[in-house]
Amino acid sequence: xxxxxxxxxxxxxxxxxxxxxxxxxxxxxxxxxxxxHENEMVPNAYFSAIVEDARLNAEFAKKSxxxxxxxxxxxxxxxxxxxxxxxxxxxxxxxxxxxxxxxxNITALESGNIQKAQLHDLxxxxxxxxxxxxxPIVVSNACxxxxxxxxxxxxxxxxxxxxxxxxxxxxxVSEFVLSGFxxxxxxxxxxxxxxxxxxxxxxxxxxxxxxxxxxxASHANxxxxxxxxxxxxxxxxxxxxxxxxxxxxxxxxxxxxxxxANKIDYISAHGTATxxxxxxxxxxxxxxxxxxxxxxxxxxxxxxxxxxxxxxxxVIGIExxxxxxxxxxxxxxxxxxxxxxxxxxxxxxRFLRYFLKTASGFGGCNTAVVFEKEGSxxx
Amino acid sequence: xxxxxQELKEKIIAVLNLEDVQPSDISNTDALFGDGLGLDSIDxxxxxxxxxxxxxxxxxxxxxxxxxxxSIDTMAAYVEANRTK
Amino acid sequence: xxxxxxxxxxxxxxxxxxxxxGKTVFExxxxxxxxxxxxxxxxxxxxxPKFFKMDNLSKLAFLGxxxxxxxxxxxxxxxxxxxxxxxxxxxVTYQESIADKGNYFPSPAVFxxxxxxxxxxxxxIRHQLKTENSFFIFGAFNPDFFIGYAENLIETGKAAxxxxxxxxxxxxxxxxFVYLVSSEGKKAHTxxxxxxxxxx
Numbered sequence: 001x002x003x004x005x006x007x008x009x010x011x012x013x014x015x016x017x018x019x020x021x022x023x024x025x026x027x028x029x030x031x032x033x034x035x036x037h038e039n040e041m042v043p044n045a046y047f048s049a050i051v052e053d054a055r056l057n058a059e060f061a062k063k064s065x066x067x068x069x070x071x072x073x074x075x076x077x078x079x080x081x082x083x084x085x086x087x088x089x090x091x092x093x094x095x096x097x098x099x100x101x102x103x104x105n106i107t108a109l110e111s112g113n114i115q116k117a118q119l120h121d122l123x124x125x126x127x128x129x130x131x132x133x134x135x136p137i138v139v140s141n142a143c144x145x146x147x148x149x150x151x152x153x154x155x156x157x158x159x160x161x162x163x164x165x166x167x168x169x170x171x172x173v174s175e176f177v178l179s180g181f182x183x184x185x186x187x188x189x190x191x192x193x194x195x196x197x198x199x200x201x202x203x204x205x206x207x208x209x210x211x212x213x214x215x216x217a218s219h220a221n222x223x224x225x226x227x228x229x230x231x232x233x234x235x236x237x238x239x240x241x242x243x244x245x246x247x248x249x250x251x252x253x254x255x256x257x258x259x260x261a262n263k264i265d266y267i268s269a270h271g272t273a274t275x276x277x278x279x280x281x282x283x284x285x286x287x288x289x290x291x292x293x294x295x296x297x298x299x300x301x302x303x304x305x306x307x308x309x310x311x312x313x314x315v316i317g318i319e320x321x322x323x324x325x326x327x328x329x330x331x332x333x334x335x336x337x338x339x340x341x342x343x344x345x346x347x348x349x350r351f352l353r354y355f356l357k358t359a360s361g362f363g364g365c366n367t368a369v370v371f372e373k374e375g376s377x378x379x
Numbered sequence: 380x381x382x383x384x385q386e387l388k389e390k391i392i393a394v395l396n397l398e399d400v401q402p403s404d405i406s407n408t409d410a411l412f413g414d415g416l417g418l419d420s421i422d423x424x425x426x427x428x429x430x431x432x433x434x435x436x437x438x439x440x441x442x443x444x445x446x447x448x449x450s451i452d453t454m455a456a457y458v459e460a461n462r463t464k
Numbered sequence: 465x466x467x468x469x470x471x472x473x474x475x476x477x478x479x480x481x482x483x484x485x486g487k488t489v490f491e492x493x494x495x496x497x498x499x500x501x502x503x504x505x506x507x508x509x510x511x512x513p514k515f516f517k518m519d520n521l522s523k524l525a526f527l528g529x530x531x532x533x534x535x536x537x538x539x540x541x542x543x544x545x546x547x548x549x550x551x552x553x554x555x556v557t558y559q560e561s562i563a564d565k566g567n568y569f570p571s572p573a574v575f576x577x578x579x580x581x582x583x584x585x586x587x588x589i590r591h592q593l594k595t596e597n598s599f600f601i602f603g604a605f606n607p608d609f610f611i612g613y614a615e616n617l618i619e620t621g622k623a624a625x626x627x628x629x630x631x632x633x634x635x636x637x638x639x640x641f642v643y644l645v646s647s648e649g650k651k652a653h654t655x656x657x658x659x660x661x662x663x664x
Contacts, residue, residue, distance in 0.1 A: 104550075114556070118548075118549065119550050119601045120601050120602060123601075124603070137600060138550075139600060140550055155617075159612040159616040175562060176558070176559065179570040179575075180558070180578065182570065184424060184572050184575070230594055230596060231584065231595060231597045232588070232594065233591075235419070235420070235585075237421055237572075252622065363582045365584070365585070398513065399513070421573050422573070425571060425572055
C-alpha cells in the first residue's frame with residue numbers, strides 16, 4: 001500500500017503579491033501583472049510581468065541584512081520562509097529540499113561568473129539560508145519543472161527516502177530568455193491571450209512559489225492522487241501535433257488516482273498562447289474527453305514564468321479548490337483552437353473537489369498531476 | 380545568381396550542421412523542408428537569422444519563410460531582390 | 465522488491481575511452497570533446513544525421529544511451545538523467561552570441577539546447593520512448609537518489625525499465641555513465657554496485 005502524500009504549506013512571490021491571499025484576491029479582481037517594458041535587454045519594447053525590486057528588497061530586509069543574495073534567491077527564500085517557519089519541523093536528512101528552475105541565476109554569466117550560474121550553487125545557497133541538511137535536488141526539465149517537482153517529491157516520499165519535502169520553484173525574466181524566445185519568434189506583441197483566436201505568442205514573467213509536500217495529513221490542503229510525465233518523442237521544440245505525451249501523462253495520472261476523467265472539476269492548463277501549444281492542448285483534452293471541463297491558463301495574469309509556472313499555478317489551483325472558485329482565464333476572447341475547450345470566461349463560485357494541473361515544454365516533456373481537496377466528503 | 384546559389388548551399392550546410400552533405404547534393408529545385416533536405420522548424424528559424432546576419436534582411440513573420448525557403452531557387456531570388464548587404 | 469531489480473547493461477564515456485559492460489569498445493586521442501563524440505558515432509556506424517545538430521551534452525547523452533539501448537530495446541523504458549553543470553556549456557555559447565550588441569544574432573538552434581532535458585527529448589525521439597523522463601542537477605553523482613527514484617518508477621508500474629544517466633559536460637571536461645535498471649540481469653541494483661561501476 002502506497003503512502004498518501006499531501007500538499008500542506010503554500011506560498012508565492014509574484015508581481016501580483018507576496019502571499020497566496022494577496023495573489024488570489026488580485027486574480028479574482030481580474031488584475032494582471034503584465035506591463036509594457038522598454039529597456040536595453042532586447043532591441044524592441046516587450047510585455048512581461050516583473051517582480052518589483054523595491055518591494056522585494058523591503059520584504060527581504062525583514063528576513064536578512066545580508067546583501068549577497070541575488071534577486072531570484074531573495075524571491076525563493078521569501079517564498080519558503082512562512083512555510084518553513086510554520087512547519088516547525090526538523091530539517092534533517094529525512095527532509096528533502098527540491099528546487100525547480102529552468103535558468104536559475106543565468107544573469108551571472110553576463111559578468112562571467114560561471115560558479116554563480118551553476119544550479120546546484122543556487123540550491124545550496126537557498127538551502128543554507130534555512131539549514132536544510134540533505135543534499136538539494138534540482139529539477140530542471142524545461143517548462144514542466146515546477147509541477148514535475150511536486151511529482152518527484154511525492155515519489156521520493158513514497159519510496160521511503162524522505163518523510164517530507166520543501167519544494168521551491170523560481171525563474172526570472174532576463175536578456176537571455178527574452179532574446180531566446182525572440183529568436184524563436186515566439187514573443188507576443190501584446191499581453192498574451194491563451195486559447196484566443198488572435199493570440200500571437202508568449203509573454204514572459206517572473207515568480208517564485210513554494211510548497212511543503214508531506215506524508216503528514218494534519219495540515220494538508222490537498223492530496224496528490226496521481227501524476228505522470230511522459231515525453232512526446234516527436235520534436236525537441238515543437239509541441240506534438242497529436243498531443244500524445246500530454247494525453248499519456250494525464251492518463252497515467254488518472255490511472256494512479258483511480259479516478260475517471262469525468263470526475264475532474266477543473267483544469268489549470270499550460271496555455272502559453274503560442275499557436276502550436278494551445279492547439280496541441282485542445283487536441284489532447286478532446287482525446288481525453290475533458291473538453292467540457294472548465295479550464296484556464298494563468299499566463300494572462302503572470303506571463304510564462306518558465307520553471308516556476310507549474311508550481312505557482314498549482315498553488316493557485318489548490319487555493320481555488322479551497323475557496324470553491326473558478327478564475328476567469330485572463331486575455332481570452334474568442335476561441336482560437338480547432339477543437340473546442342471550455343475556457344473559463346467569468347469567475348464562478350462552484351463546489352470543487354478534483355483539480356488537474358498540466359504543463360508541457362521544450363524537449364517534448366509533459367507533466368500532469370491530479371489533486372483532491374483535503375477534507376471529508378461523506379465517504 | 381549561380382554564385383549566390385552556391386554560396387547559399389554552403390552557408391546552409393554550415394549553419395544547419397548538415398554533416399555529410401555536399402553543396403552538389405542539393406539541387407536548385409529540391410524542397411528544402413519535408414521530404415527534400417529534411418529541414419525542420421528550428422532550421423527555418425535559423426535560416427531567418429542567416430538572412431538577417433549575412434544579407435541584412437529582417438523577416439518578422441515566420442510564415443513568410445515558408446515561401447522563401449521552398450528551394451535554393453526561391454531563396455536566391457528573394458535574397459537577390461531584398462538584400463541590403 | 466529491491467532484490468528483484470538488476471543493472472542489465474551499462475556504458476561509460478570518459479577520457480577518450482568508451483566502454484560497454486566493462487569492456488573497452490573504443491579509444492581515441494582526440495582531445496576536443498565535439499570531435500571525439502563525432503568520431504565515436506562514426507566508429508559505431510550510427511547513421512543519424514540529427515546527431516550532428518545536437519550540442520555536446522546531447523551528443524554525449526545520446527551516444528551513452530545508444531550503447532546501452534541498442535541491445536535492450538523496450539518502449540517502456542523511462543529516462544532518469546542528471547549532471548552537475550546542467551546545460552551551462554551551451555548557456556555560455558549562447559550568452560556570447562548576445563553579449564555584443566554590434567553583432568547580435570541570437571540563434572534559435574543554440575537557444576533550444578540551453579535546457580538540460582533537451583537531451584532526453586533527443587533520446588526519446590531516437591528510440592521512440594513515450595515514457596517518463598526527468599533531468600536533475602546535483603553537485604556530484606548521487607546514487608541514493610537514482611536508486612530510490614528508479615525503483616519507485618518500476619514499483620509503481622510507471623515504467624518497465626529505467627535508463628539512468630549521469631552525463632556531465634562543461635567545455636572539454638566530460639563523463640557519461642549510463643545504466644539500465646531492469647527486472648532482468650545478473651548484476652544486482654545496489655548502491656555498492658552502482659558506485660563501483662561509476663568509479664571504474
